[in-house]
Amino acid sequence: MPATFAGQTVILAFFEACGWLHASEEEYRALRAELRGLGAILVIVSHDGLWSFRPDDDLERCVPRDDLDLAQLDALRERYRVRAGVPSFFIIDGQSILRGSRQLPADAPPSIAMLVSALSAAGRAVVTPARDFSVSRREVVLSSLLAVFAMALVNACGGTREAAPPRVSSAPGGASGTELDVTLNINGQTRQLRLEPRVSLLDALRERCGLTGTKKGCDHGQCGACTVLIDGRRVHACLTLAVMARGKITTIEGLARGEQLHPMQAAFVECDGLQCGYCTPGQIMSAVGLLREGHAKTDDEVREEMSGNICRCGAYSNIVSAIQLARGKGVPA
Amino acid sequence: MIPFGYTRPADEAAALQAGSTTGVAFIAGGTGMVDLMRLGVEAPGTLVDLNAMPWTKIEMTSDGGLSVGALVKNTDLAWHPAVRERYRVLSEALLAGASPQLRNMATVGGNLLQRTRCAYFRDVGVSACNKRTPGSGCAALDGGFVRMHAVLGGSEHCIALHPSDMCVALVALDAVVHVRGPRGDRSVPVGDFHVAPGAHPEVESVLARGELVTGVSLPPAPFAARSAYVKVRDRASYAFALASAAAGLHLEGQVIRDARVALGGVATKPWRSNEAEQLLRGQPMSRAVFERAAAAAMKDARTRPGNEFKVPLAQRVLVRALERAGGIA
Numbered sequence A: 001m002p003a004t005f006a007g008q009t010v011i012l013a014f015f016e017a018c019g020w021l022h023a024s025e026e027e028y029r030a031l032r033a034e035l036r037g038l039g040a041i042l043v044i045v046s047h048d049g050l051w052s053f054r055p056d057d058d059l060e061r062c063v064p065r066d067d068l069d070l071a072q073l074d075a076l077r078e079r080y081r082v083r084a085g086v087p088s089f090f091i092i093d094g095q096s097i098l099r100g101s102r103q104l105p106a107d108a109p110p111s112i113a114m115l116v117s118a119l120s121a122a123g124r125a126v127v128t129p130a131r132d133f134s135v136s137r138r139e140v141v142l143s144s145l146l147a148v149f150a151m152a153l154v155n156a157c158g159g160t161r162e163a164a165p166p167r168v169s170s171a172p173g174g175a176s177g178t179e180l181d182v183t184l185n186i187n188g189q190t191r192q193l194r195l196e197p198r199v200s201l202l203d204a205l206r207e208r209c210g211l212t213g214t215k216k217g218c219d220h221g222q223c224g225a226c227t228v229l230i231d232g233r234r235v236h237a238c239l240t241l242a243v244m245a246r247g248k249i250t251t252i253e254g255l256a257r258g259e260q261l262h263p264m265q266a267a268f269v270e271c272d273g274l275q276c277g278y279c280t281p282g283q284i285m286s287a288v289g290l291l292r293e294g295h296a297k298t299d300d301e302v303r304e305e306m307s308g309n310i311c312r313c314g315a316y317s318n319i320v321s322a323i324q325l326a327r328g329k330g331v332p333a
Numbered sequence B: 001m002i003p004f005g006y007t008r009p010a011d012e013a014a015a016l017q018a019g020s021t022t023g024v025a026f027i028a029g030g031t032g033m034v035d036l037m038r039l040g041v042e043a044p045g046t047l048v049d050l051n052a053m054p055w056t057k058i059e060m061t062s063d064g065g066l067s068v069g070a071l072v073k074n075t076d077l078a079w080h081p082a083v084r085e086r087y088r089v090l091s092e093a094l095l096a097g098a099s100p101q102l103r104n105m106a107t108v109g110g111n112l113l114q115r116t117r118c119a120y121f122r123d124v125g126v127s128a129c130n131k132r133t134p135g136s137g138c139a140a141l142d143g144g145f146v147r148m149h150a151v152l153g154g155s156e157h158c159i160a161l162h163p164s165d166m167c168v169a170l171v172a173l174d175a176v177v178h179v180r181g182p183r184g185d186r187s188v189p190v191g192d193f194h195v196a197p198g199a200h201p202e203v204e205s206v207l208a209r210g211e212l213v214t215g216v217s218l219p220p221a222p223f224a225a226r227s228a229y230v231k232v233r234d235r236a237s238y239a240f241a242l243a244s245a246a247a248g249l250h251l252e253g254q255v256i257r258d259a260r261v262a263l264g265g266v267a268t269k270p271w272r273s274n275e276a277e278q279l280l281r282g283q284p285m286s287r288a289v290f291e292r293a294a295a296a297a298m299k300d301a302r303t304r305p306g307n308e309f310k311v312p313l314a315q316r317v318l319v320r321a322l323e324r325a326g327g328i329a
Helices: A025-038 A070-079 A112-127 A137-156 A201-208 A263-271 A280-293 A299-305 A316-328 B012-019 B033-039 B074-079 B081-086 B088-096 B100-105 B108-112 B166-172 B274-280 B287-297 B310-325
Strands: A009-014 A040-046 A049-053 A060-064 A088-092 A098-103 A180-186 A189-195 A227-230 A233-236 A248-250 B005-007 B024-027 B046-049 B058-060 B066-069 B176-181 B184-189 B212-218 B227-232 B243-252 B255-264
Touching: A009 A025, A025 A040, A025 A112, A088 A112, A098 A112, A180 A201, A189 A201, A227 A280, A233 A280, A233 B100, A263 A280, A263 A316, A280 A299, A280 A316, A280 B100, A299 A316, B012 B024, B012 B046, B012 B176, B012 B212, B024 B033, B058 B081, B066 B081, B074 B081, B074 B088, B074 B100, B074 B108, B081 B088, B088 B166, B088 B227, B088 B243, B108 B166, B108 B212, B166 B227, B166 B243, B166 B255, B227 B310, B243 B310, B255 B274, B255 B287, B255 B310, B274 B287, B287 B310
Parallel strands: A009 A040, A180 A248, B005 B046, B024 B046
Antiparallel strands: A009 A088, A040 A049, A049 A060, A088 A098, A180 A189, A227 A233, A227 A248, B058 B066, B066 B212, B176 B184, B176 B212, B227 B243, B243 B255
């Protein structure tokens, strides 16, 4: 097992049986190519044992079946809601952030080709988040646990354990570019990140927490696409340095209660308060903040108080209608 | 954005200590600083975050005025009942500025130190700018985006507009800026706080290196009760002023006993017009009186091809503000 794990992307796969991995050279080549593209190593957890696969090495069984703690494996499966018989994998980037998860079809026996095509789609999704590759809040919260688990697995594989990179000081006056420990409370969940001071809250949400509902428009506080609530007040995530963010952050992902839309979201749907939808998360967060502030009642006042949110499609009139509808229904702030 | 260090001092002593070294910039709301850092206009080695400072209160003073901490958000100041009732011009100016999101972030101290929106100042790597790079020249003098250039208070080195709405109201209200530095505390009338560019456009206020704005006080003033802010922009909302005016009138019947007049969107600093105030004192309120005062306020204007409109526009905006302050509009 090669030495380095720190800083590398890991595909952590839960597959019932690993025997199917004995595939043709051609299939292995395709798998290697996908792993190279992702800059990742593959770690497979199965009842058959623990396997690792790097693009430049052969598939190897690191931990044989007899040494696996099957009860622990089952507990992990349950914890991560990996259903028995449904092959699935998680992508954990070098920063220990979960970038996505995916299930393989459970109705056909899994094949290398299936894994390759899923990895390929996942790789594209990591670069350009796709609708079918969303990371739920639950998954994001699990990411650090998964990363720790993956680390332990890889280390257990007999790899030379490399010392973790030295933790640079987070003392006041830290040198330029020094990463700092940042704790963010996002949608009720506590996130621990290590970030350079120049990372905006917007980039931290999108790139590090997988919360891509908050959009980047102008990145200069002029368009409102990045609007989030901090302690209930609407602010620009693009002009907020993550290291400076205090308080409870609410993003568009934090509005709905399970499958039930927030009344403001429902009002936007009902009034068709959008066209392309790119500005919509910011519009909705801003509208929730507006109602909480309680200064806007007439349509003109709503327009004035929504002036920080630009809509290129010009859905303004329906946005005003949606806000007035939600206001009339007494939307909770 | 280039890498930088970050520190969040826990108290004023630590903040002053952190601010005493070179290459340091203070940050509070971040709406100006982060924007300018992303553009490359600002490139501090270390950011000193002031948000742990205790300057967050709006309080009545014993003389009947108002004391406002430097970290008070624009939103909180604008909607404060005492400001709404007794310093109406300030509330209106704040709400005419920026957007709700920005007002929720921006602080009083930061707004006092807001940098210009001059397109050439922000155009790093292309345009010459004496304010950004002293001695490099001034691309604004050659024309271009003249709508947002100053016609009052400029020099041959810089004609960058001061963009703040809040400061225009503060100037009209005789506000006082409270400053704390390594050598102690001092108070500066806001009218003396900002400086016109002259030969040194890079110097925008009397604040010395390492000094911090801790707050602003508003004296009780008879002209504050009848006051108004009028702003004209290229769009209905959320834009910088083409011209704006803050006006306050102390009336005895229909006679103007005292007046305050300040202009925004036309000058290199928040522009108090003593000439206009002088013309108003002792006069009965009328449109003719207001128009004479407005003409006096703009008589020193130096326009450039393309922004001549700012003179009559500012005059009309001022007349409108005076009429609203006097309750006759």
